[in-house]
Amino acid sequence: MTALLIATRNAHKAGEIRAMLGNKFHYLTLTGFPDAPHVVEDAGTFAGNAKKKTVELARWLAVANDSRLTTHGSRVFVLADDSGLEVDALDGDPGVHSARFAALDSNQLVNCADAANNAKLLRLLANVPMVKRTARFRCVIALTPVMLEKVERASPVCYADKFAMQTALFKGTCEGRILFEPRGQGGFGYDPLFVPEGFEQTFAELGEDVKNRLSHRARALAKLKKRLQTLAGG
Numbered sequence: 001m002t003a004l005l006i007a008t009r010n011a012h013k014a015g016e017i018r019a020m021l022g023n024k025f026h027y028l029t030l031t032g033f034p035d036a037p038h039v040v041e042d043a044g045t046f047a048g049n050a051k052k053k054t055v056e057l058a059r060w061l062a063v064a065n066d067s068r069l070t071t072h073g074s075r076v077f078v079l080a081d082d083s084g085l086e087v088d089a090l091d092g093d094p095g096v097h098s099a100r101f102a103a104l105d106s107n108q109l110v111n112c113a114d115a116a117n118n119a120k121l122l123r124l125l126a127n128v129p130m131v132k133r134t135a136r137f138r139c140v141i142a143l144t145p146v147m148l149e150k151v152e153r154a155s156p157v158c159y160a161d162k163f164a165m166q167t168a169l170f171k172g173t174c175e176g177r178i179l180f181e182p183r184g185q186g187g188f189g190y191d192p193l194f195v196p197e198g199f200e201q202t203f204a205e206l207g208e209d210v211k212n213r214l215s216h217r218a219r220a221l222a223k224l225k226k227r228l229q230t231l232a233g234g
Contacts, residue, residue, distance in 0.1 A: 001026050002231060005033075005061070005146075007053050007080035016212065017079070020221045021228065036060060046082040046096060046140040047169055053080035054144035055163045061146045062163075075231065076146040079224070083139035083216055085190045087121070087178060089128045094121070098189070114189055118182060121193065125178060133178040135194065139216035141170045141224050168227060172219030187211065 004021075005028045006014045014029045030036050039056050041049040058078045084098030094101040094117070102116035125133060144167040175197040182192030184204025191203035196214050203211050212218050 002075045002077065002228065003028060004228075005029070005057070005076065005078045007039075007057055007078055016217070017221065020212070020218060021225050025228065030057075033061075035064075041082065041096075044096065046084065046138055047142070047171075049082035049096060050080050050140045050142035051144075051164070051167050051169065053082075054078040054142040054167060058144040058146045058163050078144045078146060079141065081139055081141045081217065081220065083137065085121075085135060085137055085194070087125070087133075087135040089132050089134075090124060118190060118193055121178065121190065122181070125180075130177065130180075135176055135178050137174045137176075137190075137194065137216040139172045139220045141172075141217075141220045143168045143170070143224060143227070170220045170223040170227070172216040172221070172223070174214055174216045174219070 001024070003026045006017055007030060008014055009030045011029075011031075014027070018027050036057060037060055039053045041052065043049045043052055057080070061076070061078065082096065084095055086092045086095055097104055098117070099111045100117075102112040102120045103110050105120070144163055147162060147166070176194050176199075177197075178190075178193050179195060179202065182202075182204070184192050184202045184206075186207055187202075187204040191211070194203050195201065196203065196206075199206065203215075206214075
């Protein structure tokens with residue numbers, strides 16, 4: 001069985017990924033690896049951040065050579081995602097800064113409360129008409145193999161390059177528009193402001209089942225699932 005280390009300590013996100021990928025894989029999360037390095041997400045793109053997380057964690061796991069990695073399967077991969085909201089009227093912002101959008105006003109790199117991020121977004125779009133409030137959620141998932149058998153005979157530089165070269169990326173987007181005020185009690189982040197294309201309700205109104213079929217993460221995970229099924233032999 002292929003083992004997947006989901007690079008998160010968020011049980012909700014891990015559960016969502018497991019539900020979408022199915023039961024053909026053994027799942028681990030960073031909760032079980034308290035010594036794992038904290039990866040600073042300072043890349044300028046979603047792909048850069050996702051790849052940075054999987055490559056650094058895969059290298060660390062290979063050196064650590066934890067027995068839990070081989071107990072559940074001969075193939076081990078690290079999976080990580082980065083995602084956010086891109087608003088056309090703001091030239092793609094908040095983008096990679098979606099989770100810390102409000103904190104940028106004080107030059108901080110910390111995640112903010114959803115209400116603060118939403119308030120800033122509405123303030124910046126106050127005079128933008130609905131026709132120009134187009135936006136999208138974007139997600140990039142990275143998948144990097146943990147190459148345990150190559151640790152001993154690889155130079156440090158080549159070793160790092162091999163992990164990066166073996167990383168695959170899977171992308172998903174969900175187009176929509178930003179409302180003038182929040183609607184709905186469900187979801188999180190910018191969900192109360194985002195109406196997906198073809199709908200009149202926000203993600204916060206549509207509910208998890210509908211959202212998980214439409215979302216940027218669901219679309220990226222569908223592509224990843226096809227690749228994993230191929231690796232697993234069907």
